[in-house]
Amino acid sequence: MRVTKRTVVRSLIGAAIAGAFAGGAWAQQGPVKIGLLATLEGPFAAGGADGMRGAELALKQRGGSAGGRKVEIIKASSDAKPDVAVNATRKLVEQDKVDIMVGPLSGSEGIAVKDYAKTQPNTTFINGSSGAQATTLVDPAPNFYRFNTEGAQWMMGLGKAAMDKGYKRVMVIAEDYSFPYSQVQGFMTEFCRLGGKVPTKAWVPLGGKDYSSVIAKIPKDVDALLVVLGGADAVNFLTQYESAGGDKPMLGGSITVSQDVLNYKGKRRDSLVGTLSAGPVADAYDGADWKTFVADYQKNYPVSAGGFPSPSLFAYVYYQNMKAALDGLEAVKGDLSDGQKKYRDALGKMTLKTPTGDVKLDSNRQAIGSTFVTEVVKDDKGNLFNKVVRKVDDVDQLLGMKKEDFKIGSRDVPDCP
Amino acid sequence: MSAAQWRKAMNSGTSIRAGVPASAAARPAQPALVDPYAHSDAPQWLKFLWRRLSARHVFVAAFVLLFPFFATPFVTFQIGAQSLALGLIALSLTFLGGYGGMVSLAQMTVAGIAGYVMAILGTSGTALSLGWPWWVVLPFAFAIAVASAVLIGWLSARTEGIYTIMITLAMGVAFYYLALQNYDIFNGFQGFQRVAPPTVFGVNWRAPLPFYFLVLFWALAGYFLVKHVIRTPFGIALQGIRDNPRRMNALGYSVVTHRVAAHALAGVIAATGGVLMVWYNGLITPGSVSTSWLINILVIAVLGGMKHPIGPFLGAIAFVLLQTFAIDLIDRERFNLLIGGVFLAIVLCSPDGLLGLWSRAKARLGSGQASSPMRSTHPDTNRRRQP
Numbered sequence: 001m002r003v004t005k006r007t008v009v010r011s012l013i014g015a016a017i018a019g020a021f022a023g024g025a026w027a028q029q030g031p032v033k034i035g036l037l038a039t040l041e042g043p044f045a046a047g048g049a050d051g052m053r054g055a056e057l058a059l060k061q062r063g064g065s066a067g068g069r070k071v072e073i074i075k076a077s078s079d080a081k082p083d084v085a086v087n088a089t090r091k092l093v094e095q096d097k098v099d100i101m102v103g104p105l106s107g108s109e110g111i112a113v114k115d116y117a118k119t120q121p122n123t124t125f126i127n128g129s130s131g132a133q134a135t136t137l138v139d140p141a142p143n144f145y146r147f148n149t150e151g152a153q154w155m156m157g158l159g160k161a162a163m164d165k166g167y168k169r170v171m172v173i174a175e176d177y178s179f180p181y182s183q184v185q186g187f188m189t190e191f192c193r194l195g196g197k198v199p200t201k202a203w204v205p206l207g208g209k210d211y212s213s214v215i216a217k218i219p220k221d222v223d224a225l226l227v228v229l230g231g232a233d234a235v236n237f238l239t240q241y242e243s244a245g246g247d248k249p250m251l252g253g254s255i256t257v258s259q260d261v262l263n264y265k266g267k268r269r270d271s272l273v274g275t276l277s278a279g280p281v282a283d284a285y286d287g288a289d290w291k292t293f294v295a296d297y298q299k300n301y302p303v304s305a306g307g308f309p310s311p312s313l314f315a316y317v318y319y320q321n322m323k324a325a326l327d328g329l330e331a332v333k334g335d336l337s338d339g340q341k342k343y344r345d346a347l348g349k350m351t352l353k354t355p356t357g358d359v360k361l362d363s364n365r366q367a368i369g370s371t372f373v374t375e376v377v378k379d380d381k382g383n384l385f386n387k388v389v390r391k392v393d394d395v396d397q398l399l400g401m402k403k404e405d406f407k408i409g410s411r412d413v414p415d416c417p
Numbered sequence: 418m419s420a421a422q423w424r425k426a427m428n429s430g431t432s433i434r435a436g437v438p439a440s441a442a443a444r445p446a447q448p449a450l451v452d453p454y455a456h457s458d459a460p461q462w463l464k465f466l467w468r469r470l471s472a473r474h475v476f477v478a479a480f481v482l483l484f485p486f487f488a489t490p491f492v493t494f495q496i497g498a499q500s501l502a503l504g505l506i507a508l509s510l511t512f513l514g515g516y517g518g519m520v521s522l523a524q525m526t527v528a529g530i531a532g533y534v535m536a537i538l539g540t541s542g543t544a545l546s547l548g549w550p551w552w553v554v555l556p557f558a559f560a561i562a563v564a565s566a567v568l569i570g571w572l573s574a575r576t577e578g579i580y581t582i583m584i585t586l587a588m589g590v591a592f593y594y595l596a597l598q599n600y601d602i603f604n605g606f607q608g609f610q611r612v613a614p615p616t617v618f619g620v621n622w623r624a625p626l627p628f629y630f631l632v633l634f635w636a637l638a639g640y641f642l643v644k645h646v647i648r649t650p651f652g653i654a655l656q657g658i659r660d661n662p663r664r665m666n667a668l669g670y671s672v673v674t675h676r677v678a679a680h681a682l683a684g685v686i687a688a689t690g691g692v693l694m695v696w697y698n699g700l701i702t703p704g705s706v707s708t709s710w711l712i713n714i715l716v717i718a719v720l721g722g723m724k725h726p727i728g729p730f731l732g733a734i735a736f737v738l739l740q741t742f743a744i745d746l747i748d749r750e751r752f753n754l755l756i757g758g759v760f761l762a763i764v765l766c767s768p769d770g771l772l773g774l775w776s777r778a779k780a781r782l783g784s785g786q787a788s789s790p791m792r793s794t795h796p797d798t799n800r801r802r803q804p
Contacts, residue, residue: 040752041753075744076744077744077752079704079709081702081704081705082610082700082702082704083698083700083702083704083705084704086698086699086700087495087499087740087741090491090494090495091491091495091741094489094490094491094494094495095489095491095492095495095741108606108607108702111610112610112699112700115542115610115611115699175606176598176600176605176606177605177606177607178607205594205597205598205605205606206606411600
């Protein structure tokens, strides 16, 4: 075969491509690389962006380094689908060679990433804000840590608050996947124990646009609705429920009345006032550490630069997990040698100081922490915010039950019609 | 190719070059300059290879076979294997669209059905799975997927153009909502986790290298299958139906039968891709068959170019590279803009996608000299088909 100009050009292009592919293999000493995964597309895009702000804030507070080493954050995005989340995580871990992985945002993603974590024993995975119970309860990965309490823990205290308000019969309207199952379980465990009844549960698809059939099904004799919908779904439901003339008081899931929903600019936002909900954050909590955190957030991410008036749940939970990652680095002076053994020991034993109180890990590397019961009120500037009704401390993952009695929440568990 | 061109081609007696630049059909007409095997008794396959092979083929073959040994497992698995598996699904659309004139948006649905059957009948982390062994499940996966493809083809075969797109999109979306809202079979939003390829011959087929070669094998099989089929009487008739269904009908060809058969064949290819994708992801959820994926497959096919079966693979590589690395090039919230921008640029600059760019580059680089002494490429054969 004659060597022609074309052959040469092709070989050069080929070599360049091959070089580009092989180039990713260089590992280097120096900064600690932390991979950060959140959803910047899909139904939780606003929450994911705020989650990233929270995680970055934790690093900014330390001036960009921890344990004497510079920390570099490499970001990735998913769209709340588990396959996309694993692809993005794999890219961070295997291509960008991150030492520590923080993420993902939603429940199903968390389970998928935890399964992936088992195949990467040399990387430490720390949760982002995913709140599925199964992530740490069923077949946990030894290198997956979660410093935030999960969906069921977040709802502890709401059952009692609902009873105190005189709601005895409550209908559940929730999205049909693991995170709302947990949320409903957290609420019902306490609510049913205190004698409350849940006659109907309506499970709606995630990202649903039309709630008219659900709204038509709401029985006349319930006292309140427990609405566990996230982001855009919650806004859709509220709009449709209002225009259908609905007037039942509402109880909200932890992400139903998060800041991104309170910021909704529609006409119906006032219907949210009076809504009880529970979650790991409360805008109006008056702890000193919390106030410092909020002030820091507002200074770094003013509303004019796209930030929220006060940090959302996602921002806070990502902050908390990123802070744990950095505190761990500080504790071992940036020593990640020996398969990160020392680092993991430090994480496991850590008592994490968070703006809402101390967090410890249980034997499955799952957080034991505090929950706030809150009520939506309007301030004099017209902003909606969550006022603290009660703070519940030391909520564990089994919700105070014995291990053998505990069953993970599902469509039918728990049940008290 | 328009009806007029078709007529001209038929009248002048030259073989049909529809859709295949420098198609194999055109080659025997070229004078073989130095064919050392012309008069020897060398085996047939050697003669065949000598006449068909060019530097391009050798280079691509060497690259796809050797690169996993130099690249990181990440590149092998996530870029290489994922591109080939997605390319396989897009190939089924290229076959339908490029050669049959039927743009079906439901190819990801067919692939997803195969994936769901693997998860439901086979083993997964969910209690709903029946746990049958893989060699029993695979035939079921293919049978059910192809049956669905036939159904989709049969329902859409009597429609043309935009109506085909609409009806296949409707069926794809219907399946998405079925999978999303059915809990007894499809397990709703959560779908099935931990669906792994079986360990056969002591090889863990989920490991990057074996999985890559598994996908590569089936991608090549699909590629050569399409290359072969388009030169068979069935393939020629299908291209005839694409260009002028009424004339083919008048000649005695059953348009509907050919179209449904094309859907069935595309279904086999899509099902292969679907099984590989579910093994690649290790899970299947309704998200895997959502509208965005139905459209992504079309994007991949169009991006690569619909005129040659290599197009969807090129498109898939570009697509996967962008999906994976766009976020490194541009800051967080904006990276989808880059993806969209690149797609737009490619499609605007070259209506034939990456293949069109390639043939133009070839025409420019290669003008004035032959690529290989065995044959010269006529720039004419690279001319874009009229829209």
